[in-house]
Amino acid sequence: MRGLRASRARVPAALADAGLVAVATGDAWLAVWDTSWSAVALAGLACAALTLRRHLPFVVVLLTVPGTLVADLVVAPLAALFALAERSRDRRLLAACAVLVAAASAAPWPWHDPESRDRTWTLIQFVYTLAGTAAPVLLGQLVQVRRDLSQRLAEIEEAREHERALHAQAVLARERAQLAREMHDVVSHQVSLIAVQAGALQVAAKDTEARQAARTIRSLSVSTLDELRNMVTLLRASGGRATELTPQPTLADIRRLVATSGIDAELTGRLPDAISTPAQRAIYRTVQEALTNVRKHAPGAGATVELWRDGDDVGVTITNSRPTRPSLPLPGSQQGLVGLRERSEILHGTFSSGPTSDGGYRVSTRIPAQPK
Structure with missing residues (x-):
């Protein structure tokens, strides 16, 4: 085949x-x-x-x-x-x-003008012919459904590969973060104690050789501490994506998020950089979740990400158009939207989401620019 x-x-x-x-x-x-x-x-x-x-x-x-x-x-x-x-x-x-x-x-x-007998045979021929014309219609619909299903399966497989890559990166980041914490909290502490004890021995020792040995141990301990700090810094920075040990996303990262979303998305508007860090993080997470939902549930749809400011409040509105291809019923718990609503309420803001009149979907978040 x-x-x-x-x-x-x-x-x-x-x-x-x-x-x-x-x-x-x-x-x-x-x-x-x-x-x-x-x-x-x-x-x-x-x-x-x-x-x-x-x-x-x-x-x-x-x-x-x-x-x-x-x-x-x-x-x-x-x-x-x-x-x-x-x-x-x-x-x-x-x-x-x-x-x-x-x-x-x-x-x-x-x-x-046919006789009644001819009309009957014409009707019978029409019924049989209609069965014949239905065959290519059904076959064409079958080919169309098969093509759509193959395309959706390819998209699902691509999404799974992406999720597997993200999971592998997250596991690797957690392992590196745990290793960095162990090195910082245990190894560095013990080496610091060695350096302190070597310094005390260097001061208290009366023998020249003992003082020289203590000085060497202290020097090596300090050098080892510097190497450990560099290794911890490298481990924290090599997680790939943002983890608990790397900087959280801000407004400056939204443009890259929209450009790499995998859909036809446009970013409009601008927000001042002086707004609070929690507000920037909430706006970023709103855009991230909305674009992810467009990719999953509205294949072929375009999206517009609008950043705006209204008095003391700032916000973002993500609107996607009607999907151009039918979507398969994928499982979804709506926990992403629930989390966005809870995040907005914690920051004394509001969150709204729902379908548009043209068959698309809109997600919007309004948050105070500075904490209350």
Whole structure:
């Protein structure tokens, strides 16, 4: 199956169109070779229109209807219905096109006033033809769903890889932080005691060799303390992302957060750098959580991050547009939004979130610029 998909991907679009038009032309020739020139022209139009099925599938369906009405065409109308069903999500339109093609195929031509017996057979033929036209519609919808599912699975796998990388970095950061604390609290303390005891021995010793040995021990202890401090600094700085031992994010980090969010996001507005550190951290976490939710629950949507100031209050509003692709039902506990609301209330601010009128979502936080 994988080899078949790879071979289909390697076939040029122009060659595939030419092959389909050739098959449709052969089918049309068998249907119209002994009819009028008008029927031949309409059948030819239906076959030629298949070259536009990738860009104008609905128009192609309409162009195949006249040829289907005057001749018993099979390939052209079914291929047009499949192309439309593969690209359109409007099921009412698909049903209407399937009925239209079935009616054109079943209707007698040239038109005359049929007897009751003929009407019955026309109705029976319409029902059977409708079943035939439903097949490419269902197949096209299946191909569309499979394509969407493959895309979502790829996105989910990418998100999982990202989460695994973040988890590995967090574990590594915690281990380095614990090692740094142990080195600082235990090893450095003990080496400091050695240096103090060596200094006391250097002062109290009467023997020249003993004083020289104490001086050497004290010098080595001080040098070891300097090396330990450097190692602790390196461990604290090598965690990758922010940990409890590294500086917390501020307003200066929001631009980089928006740029690396993985979605089409725009940052507008500006806030003064003089606002309190807790307020800066709350605004950063609000933007981070909102963009994460857009990536998870609104695939293909764009977002706008607006920083603003209103009197003594500052805030941020994140608004995303309507998703362009259907999203799979991913698990979510809403704890991220609850945490943002609690953080805002602790800082005597307000938090709001909810859907917009155009199918998007909006998250907003208002916080006093300085603590009350």
